[in-house]
Amino acid sequence: xxxxxxxxxxxxxxxxxxxxxxxxxxxxxxxxxxxxxxxxxxxxxxxxxxxxxxxxxxxxxxxxxxxxxxxxxxxxxxxxxxxxxxxxxxxxxxxxxxxxxxxxxxxxxxxxxxxxxxxxxxxxxxxxxxxxxxxxxxxxxxxxxxxxxxxxxxxxxxxxxxxxxxxxxxxxxxxxxxxxxxxxxxxxxxxxxxxxxxxxxxxxxxxxxxxxxxxxxxxxxxxxxxxxxxxxxxxxxxxxxxxxxxxxxxxxxxxxxxxxxxxxxxxxxxxxxxxxxxxxxxxxxxxxxxxxxxxxxxxxxxxxxxx
Amino acid sequence: xxxxxxxxxxxxxxxxxxxxxxxxxxxxxxxxxxxxxxxxxxxxxxxxxxxxxxxxxxxxxxxxxxxxxxxxxxxxxxxxxxxxxxxxxxxxxxxxxxxxxxxxxxxxxxxxxxxxxxxxxxxxxxxxxxxxxxxxxxxxxxxxxxxxxxxxxxxxxxxxxxxxxxxxxxxxxxxxxxxxxxxxxxxxxxxxxxxxxxxxxxxxxxxxxxxxxxxxxxxxxxxxxxxxxx
Numbered sequence: 001x002x003x004x005x006x007x008x009x010x011x012x013x014x015x016x017x018x019x020x021x022x023x024x025x026x027x028x029x030x031x032x033x034x035x036x037x038x039x040x041x042x043x044x045x046x047x048x049x050x051x052x053x054x055x056x057x058x059x060x061x062x063x064x065x066x067x068x069x070x071x072x073x074x075x076x077x078x079x080x081x082x083x084x085x086x087x088x089x090x091x092x093x094x095x096x097x098x099x100x101x102x103x104x105x106x107x108x109x110x111x112x113x114x115x116x117x118x119x120x121x122x123x124x125x126x127x128x129x130x131x132x133x134x135x136x137x138x139x140x141x142x143x144x145x146x147x148x149x150x151x152x153x154x155x156x157x158x159x160x161x162x163x164x165x166x167x168x169x170x171x172x173x174x175x176x177x178x179x180x181x182x183x184x185x186x187x188x189x190x191x192x193x194x195x196x197x198x199x200x201x202x203x204x205x206x207x208x209x210x211x212x213x214x215x216x217x218x219x220x221x222x223x224x225x226x227x228x229x230x231x232x233x234x235x236x237x238x239x240x241x242x243x244x245x246x247x248x249x250x251x252x253x254x255x256x257x258x259x260x261x262x263x264x265x266x267x268x269x270x271x272x273x274x275x276x277x278x279x280x281x282x283x284x285x286x287x288x289x290x291x292x293x294x295x296x297x298x299x300x301x302x303x304x305x306x307x
Numbered sequence: 308x309x310x311x312x313x314x315x316x317x318x319x320x321x322x323x324x325x326x327x328x329x330x331x332x333x334x335x336x337x338x339x340x341x342x343x344x345x346x347x348x349x350x351x352x353x354x355x356x357x358x359x360x361x362x363x364x365x366x367x368x369x370x371x372x373x374x375x376x377x378x379x380x381x382x383x384x385x386x387x388x389x390x391x392x393x394x395x396x397x398x399x400x401x402x403x404x405x406x407x408x409x410x411x412x413x414x415x416x417x418x419x420x421x422x423x424x425x426x427x428x429x430x431x432x433x434x435x436x437x438x439x440x441x442x443x444x445x446x447x448x449x450x451x452x453x454x455x456x457x458x459x460x461x462x463x464x465x466x467x468x469x470x471x472x473x474x475x476x477x478x479x480x481x482x483x484x485x486x487x488x489x490x491x492x493x494x495x496x497x498x499x500x501x502x503x504x505x506x507x508x509x510x511x512x513x514x515x516x517x518x519x520x521x522x523x524x525x526x527x528x529x530x531x532x533x534x535x536x537x
Contacts, residue, residue: 058322062329081473091321091390176318229317275323 015169034080034287037268039169040218041193046111048262048287050083051076051280052224052273053165058091061126068275070100075277077107079284085196085222087115087146088127094134102136112137113194113222115146115173128161135239142194144171148179148186155190169193175224177203180210187213196222198200199261200232220268223261227272232257239307247250248296249289254279258286260300263293316502322390324503328446330386331455332464338461339379345460348374349439349469356420356477365417367477368412370468375405376461383464397492401463404470405490417482418473427511427525434518438469445507464511467492471518480529481522490515 036045051073059065073084086093094114101110114131116124128143143158145151150173158170171194174183180197187195187210192212195214199206214221227233236253250256254272261270272283292300335342348370355370388394398409412418421428442465443456459465467489474485489510497512 055321055323058390059326060322060330060386062333063328065326066331089321089392091392176313178313275325 015244025120034284035262035291037262039193039220039268041169041220046220046269047080047082048267048269049081049082049258049284050085050111050113050222050269053084053086053093053097054090054224054273055229056273056275057086057093057096060092066096066099066104069096071277071278072274072280073097073100074104075191076158076280076284077104077110079281080287081280081284082107082109083111083113083222083271084270085113085224087117088131089115089117089146090230094131098134098136106137110137111141112139113142113144113171114140115144116154116158117146117149119150121150121157124150124154124157125161128216139165140167141169142169143167144173144194144196146173148172148174148182149152151186155186159191169220171195171198171220171222173222173224177205179203184209186215187217187219192217192219194220194222196224199223199264199267200226200228201260201301202228202232204301207220207264211264215266221266223270224266226257226261226270229256236304236307244299247290248292251285252282254282255286256300258283259291260297262287262290263297316498320499320502321392322523324505326390327499327503328451328455330390331446331457332452334382334386334461335454335456335458342458342461345374345458346439348516349435349459352435352473353467359420361416361419365413365416366476367420367473368418369407370414371473372405372408373464375401375408375470376462377460378466379405382461397463397495400488400492404485407485407488411482411484418477420477425528426524427521430521431472431477431518433472434475435469435472436513437514438465438472442468445510449498449506463492464496467496468511468514468518471515475518475521475525481526483522486519486522489521 034047035048036047038045057069059069059192076084084097086097088094091201112135114128114135116128118124118127128140132138132140139196143156143161145158155170155172161167162170171192172183172186172190173196174180175196175198177198182194183197186192195210197206199208199221200223211221213219217221236257241250241253241256245251245256248259250259258272259269261267270286272279274280274283352367352370355367379398383394383398383401386394387397391397439459443458446455446457447453457465459469470485470489471493474482474489493511493515496511497508500508500511
């Protein structure tokens with residue numbers, strides 16, 4: 001279990017390089033590094049908690065809201081975060097991420113994850129290029145086929161881009177528990193680096209086949225919708241946090257929910273989205289301290305089931 | 308999108324309620340005091356209806372067409388499209404409605420005002436006054452900021468509702484070709500507000516459905532009275 005911070009030379013150099021751009025608080029952030037887990041296909045370590053952008057970063061051209069999103073990103077990086085995930089489907093989110101990266105500077109160790117989401121396979125490269133320009137980065141680290149849309153057409157393109165050094169990793173995504181059968185077939189037949197899927201206290205179907213298959217095939221797993229778009233947290237927050245949550249260093253229901261997810265051995269990273277600085281700090285806190293073992297995970301799941 | 312039938316409005320909602328209402332706030336602040344002109348245009352519709360006559364009906368249609376065009380450009384295209392991928396399609400639909408108003412209301416003269424003697428005509432008048440005067444107050448009454456008020460002629464919901472009201476009271480018989488787009492918008496808007504858990508999500512779709520029921524009921528009553536008088 002990856003509850004010990006894993007500081008690679010590459011990541012340390014990246015953080016040091018980004019420090020002047022991230023302001024004086026960087027020193028404090030370095031004191032609390034998030035735990036990491038290795039991407040199976042490369043061994044590269046990524047923090048267990050990333051940052052999603054669905055809904056939260058789609059604020060259009062609202063300058064004040066863009067500044068607030070940039071502040072969330074800044075605090076995410078200060079807390080040791082690296083992986084940000086977006087999609088052309090998320091409205092203005094890519095542009096807002098680009099705004100934040102330009103405003104505070106792009107950390108050298110940024111892990112940029114995006115998606116291709118277009119039915120026409122021929123148009124995939126152009127869409128990826130447009131996304132790259134919106135982010136304002138030289139290349140994406142991870143490019144995923146969004147919701148398996150035209151995956152037969154897009155995957156060869158993505159693998160070719162990876163071979164040409166235009167991407168580092170290739171993946172596929174689904175959400176809301178849809179199309180698991182098809183995802184399983186693709187995972188079994190294609191040399192994927194990543195899959196992205198929904199996993200939380202309520203949506204646990206992936207424990208049956210997809211997560212074990214990811215481990216077996218050496219595929220990294222990004223988890224979306226950890227709070228069921230907030231509805232799970234609203235439900236949990238009607239009850240007091242159990243005192244034994246302190247045994248795994250949880251101080252909030254959000255951390256309780258995130259620690260359950262990232263303690264699954266197949267999970268590489270969870271990507272909660274938020275508009276609030278205090279929440280991004282709280283979320284990053286889930287990647288620190290003790291993680292639940294199997295017995296504790298069962299206890300957590302049973303407790304939530306009873307609520 | 309495969310398995311599209313398994314997606315509900317909450318799965319498709321791609322922005323927060325905060326972002327949505329901030330859109331109106333910035334819109335109102337950027338364009339103030341255009342809201343007063345919009346309300347004057349709404350009052351002009353009432354005056355024209357009161358004056359009666361074929362030219363008044365055509366003038367009402369022009370005012371409505373201008374409002375629909377403005378909402379298409381100023382709201383949907385310039386603002387809503389920045390947070391909703393469907394925003395440009397909504398803009399297109401609003402332009403089509405403006406063209407239909409010009410064709411059926413101005414060229415064909417189908418919105419000639421008549422005295423509000425029947426139930427649906429009175430209800431239409433009430434719906435128009437609701438859209439013009441009460442609707443902008445709803446947000447503030449529910450705790451949202453005054454600056455987020457949705458005003459006839461500028462915001463899509465009160466413009467669609469006011470149009471449906473006018474379609475009920477202006478014209479000797481319903482102009483069915485002018486109903487689909489406002490009704491469709493009211494249903495889409497209701498679904499959006501429901502997905503955002505806004506407490507007033509039911510107001511606009513229910514008012515639109517009521518307008519359709521009244522129009523259909525009125526048309527049936529007219530047909531029945533004509534048949535019985537033969």
